[in-house]
Amino acid sequence: MTRKTVRIAMNGVTGRMGYRQHLVRSILALRDQGGLDLGDGTVLWPEPVLVGRREHALREIAGRHGLEHFSTDLDSVLADPTVGIYFDAQATNARVEALTRAIAAGKHVYTEKPTATGLEAALRLARLAREKGVKHGVVQDKLFLPGLLKLKRLADGGFFGRVLSVRGEFGYWVFEGDWQPAQRPSWNYRAEDGGGIVVDMFPHWEYVLHELFGRVTSVQALATTHVPRRWDENGKPYDATADDAVYGVFELEGGAVAQINSSWAVRVHRDELVEFQVDGTEGSAVAGLRTCRVQHRSATPKPVWDPDVPAGEAFRDQWQEVPGNGEFGNGFKAQWELFLKHVHADTPYHWDLLAGARGVQLAELGLKSSAEGRRIAVPEITP
Structure with a gap:
């Protein structure tokens, strides 16, 4: 050697x-x-x-x-x-x-x-x-996370049939910094320093959606600052000028619709800090950082809405774990x-860098969509 x-x-x-x-x-x-x-x-x-x-x-x-x-x-x-x-x-x-x-x-x-x-x-x-x-x-x-690698395996194998929708939930509570230290640096909350959750997370969602389900063709977003006052690394208070949450709807090439909520002001009631649910004509999957569970069309139960009777089904138990079939490293x-x-x-x-530019484009158009209150087309970037 x-x-x-x-x-x-x-x-x-x-x-x-x-x-x-x-x-x-x-x-x-x-x-x-x-x-x-x-x-x-x-x-x-x-x-x-x-x-x-x-x-x-x-x-x-x-x-x-x-x-x-x-x-x-x-x-x-x-x-x-x-x-x-x-x-x-x-x-x-x-x-x-x-x-x-x-x-x-x-x-x-x-x-x-x-x-x-x-x-x-x-x-x-x-x-x-x-x-x-x-x-x-x-x-x-994110493309190299075990959960999303399993999700891509399903998509590449045609498990979903025609993909109808993607639902994503990401986030956790970032402490304000007054009585407990914040888990993220203070510049993340100052727009003048390049902060904001749209700039940070929309580039992630662009490549995840693009690689697994199709190019994003339009975006409609609502960005907001839920926690307007925070404390920096020196314990000094400052005004948060950047968004700390964004709620986005994305149209994908092929007709699927993705909805992804991203927030640094949400308390976690999920199995993992990020989860995606994909629903298709032939089956559905829920993937997180490491795990992925599926429910095929042939094994889908038949729930009946009845608000007067306690739920008699353990819905999570009706899903099957996707095996790793290999080792996943960092x-x-x-x-x-x-x-x-x-x-x-x-x-x-x-x-x-061209792939990176697509993520920047989606963040830029997401902020524009939020500011103008309308859906915006996402032009294709080519070399």
């Missing part, structure tokens, strides 16, 4: 998602397993170069994990010819500038979503990457492996 070192500039690893999912559970996990085997006698050895604004935080993380390289100077890192890939997990409003500089430096880029706060900037990034000839990818982690790590293989073995990869 030949070991090939791949140096990756990782910007934003002091944040929750950048640290836990991308650094620890993806890149460091790849190192723990001995690298990434390309299948041709080559093993890729990822070497992270930590980048950020807070030197003390970078130093602490590097020391904790025995890493040698960190810097607060992004330009010097991008000027280093040994760094081949730039990864971005910063706050959204800082992403476009950093990605633009990385692409100009000739680095392959991999980034969290949304890639930008507006469609024009997202498309510009995709054009720049294509013109520069660098490879590019966008994190679309979804972020799985996509990192695919992107690294794309860069170094030229394997196919379609979750690129």
Whole structure:
């Protein structure tokens, strides 16, 4: 085996998602397993170069994990010819500038979503990457969740027949920050800093719906701020200027209708933090992060509405669990492996900046729909 070192500039690893999912559970996990085997006698050895604004935080993380390289100077890192890939997990409003500089430096880029706060900037990034000839990818982690992998298996196998509808529920109660610390950073609730649940979650729903059931052709959304006052990381009160909940209806190519509620102001009465119910002419399924249950047309009971009599059926017991039929690893790590293989073995990869732009487009049109109180068509984005 030949070991090939791949140096990756990782910007934003002091944040929750950048640290836990991308650094620890993806890149460091790849190192723990001995690298990434390309299948041709080559093993890729990822070497992270930590980048950020807070030197003390970078130093602490590097020391904790025995890493040698960190810097607060992004330009010097991008000027280093040994760094081949730039990864971005910063706050959204800082992403476009950093990605633009990385692409100009000739680095392959991999980034969290949304890639930008507006469609024009997202498309510009995709054009720049294509013109520069660098490879590019966008994190679309929900596609690699065990529950949604099972759901995709059902869809690909024709289990649903004609899909009629998709119902999604996502969210949890994020503490205001006064008497218990909030689980999300305060910038998430400031529109001026790129916050808001529409900008955060609509890109997710775009690729989930697109990949599993069809392209989104229209959106009608109602975004709101249920909790207008919160407390930041220093315990100081601030006004929430971004939406913390959105209720969306999406028409899909082929005629199916999706309804997805997203909220950081809802208490969970579900089996998992996100659940999707898919109903089709031949069968239905309910999928979460890890589990998926089905009810086929041939096994569908015949409920009768009678509000004067207690329910005599345990409805949840009438569904069948979908087996895993294999091991499911961390979804972020799985996509990192695919992107690294794309860069170094030229394997196919379609979750690129153009795919990321579709998510930005849906968020932008969702906010417009909410502001104008009407349904809006979603034009198709083509290369």
